[in-house]
Amino acid sequence: xxxxxxxxxISVFGVGILNAQGADKTLIFGAKAGVNFAxxxxxxxxxxxxxxxxxxxxxxxxxxxxxxxxxxxxxxxDQGSAYEDITSESVDGFTFTESAKGDIKLGYLNVPLMAKxxxxxxxxxxxxxxxxxxxxxxxxxxxxxxxMYTEGSFTxxxxxxxxxxxxxxxxxxxxxxxxxxxxxNGLNFGARYNLGLTDANDDTEYLGNSSYKNSVIQVSVGYxxx
Numbered sequence: 001x002x003x004x005x006x007x008x009x010i011s012v013f014g015v016g017i018l019n020a021q022g023a024d025k026t027l028i029f030g031a032k033a034g035v036n037f038a039x040x041x042x043x044x045x046x047x048x049x050x051x052x053x054x055x056x057x058x059x060x061x062x063x064x065x066x067x068x069x070x071x072x073x074x075x076x077x078d079q080g081s082a083y084e085d086i087t088s089e090s091v092d093g094f095t096f097t098e099s100a101k102g103d104i105k106l107g108y109l110n111v112p113l114m115a116k117x118x119x120x121x122x123x124x125x126x127x128x129x130x131x132x133x134x135x136x137x138x139x140x141x142x143x144x145x146x147x148m149y150t151e152g153s154f155t156x157x158x159x160x161x162x163x164x165x166x167x168x169x170x171x172x173x174x175x176x177x178x179x180x181x182x183x184x185n186g187l188n189f190g191a192r193y194n195l196g197l198t199d200a201n202d203d204t205e206y207l208g209n210s211s212y213k214n215s216v217i218q219v220s221v222g223y224x225x226x
Contacts, residue, residue, distance in 0.1 A: 028061040032073075032190070032222030040081040040104065041196075044210040047085040051103060053078035055218055061116070069116040071126070076135075079214055080104040095148040102141035106168065106200075106214070108132040112176050124180045130194060132172040137165040167203035172196060172214060186224040193217050 033056035040048045057075030064070055084101040114128040142159040178192030196214035201207045 026063060028063075028224045028226060030059045030061065030186070030188070030222050030224035032057060032059055032075075032188075032220045034190075034218055034220035036078060037217040037219075038079040038081060039215045040200075040212050041215045042210050042212040044208070045081075045212060047083045048081040048104075049083060051079075051081045051105075053080070053105075055110075055220070057110075059222065059224075061224065067118050069118075069124075071112075071114040071116055073110075073112045073114065075110045075112065077108045077110045077132070077216065077218075078105065079108060079216055080106040080137075093149065097144075097146045097148075099144045099146075100141065102139060104164075105136070105138040105140060106134065107136040108172060109135055112194075114176060114178075116180070122182045122184075124182070126176070126178045126180060126190075126192070128176055130174045130176050132174070134165065134168055134170050134172065137163070137168045139164045164206070167206045168200050169198060169202040172198045172200060174198070174214065178218075182224065186226050188222045188224060190220040190222065191218070192220070 034054070036053040036055050037050060038053055039050040055075050055077040057073060059071055059073045062070045062072075080103065082101075082103050084099075086097065086099045088095065088097040110130055110132040112128060112130040114126045116124045116126045118124045138161050140161045142157070144155065144157040146156075147154040174194050174196045176192050176194050178190055180188060180190040182188040194214065194216040196216075199211045199213060201210060201212050
């Protein structure tokens with residue numbers, strides 16, 4: 001599957017560039033970076049709070065007509081979510097509390113394939129599919145267990161970082177919607193929402209039977225080398 005994704009990346013960029021050159025179009029290469037407001041959604045995702053992270057990468061804008069462009073991108077995107085789950089129960093004067101919190105850190109190599117329509121000078125709306133390859137997955141966690149009773153209390157805690165890549169699907173599909181604005185000097189700005197379509201849960205023994213999907217708002221600043 002990873003080899004297939006690599007072939008898709010090469011094919012998309014290669015075919016797009018060849019078609020544009022063959023049609024005597026001007027390719028516009030660029031780079032972009034920005035902020036991710038990432039989250040994980042699902043039927044049992046109440047403990048997830050969202051996570052602020054980043055993305056960066058390369059873009060190629062391929063003009064199709066005066067109003068339309070095709071823009072494939074190759075982006076590294078740091079996603080996931082922070083979480084906090086607290087459980088407390090009291091029975092006959094005895095109270096125990098379990099607290100688990102931390103960050104799920106998911107690193108993807110994403111290939112958005114965006115269709116852009118310029119509704120006014122420099123201002124565009126965009127939409128398109130996205131395919132992503134999972135590069136890393138970490139759970140940076142902190143766990144605390146506390147017992148309280150008449151004679152005193154007991155607390156046990158543990159923290160660390162575990163690799164959970166084996167529990168997350170390698171390939172992630174999504175769809176993007178966004179807007180952009182491009183200045184004549186090549187500087188450009190964009191805002192985009194990525195709606196994850198793939199259930200990322202690849203390990204029901206570890207993650208249960210719940211469905212978890214990526215959800216990311218991206219705000220970007222870029223530059224086209226004209």
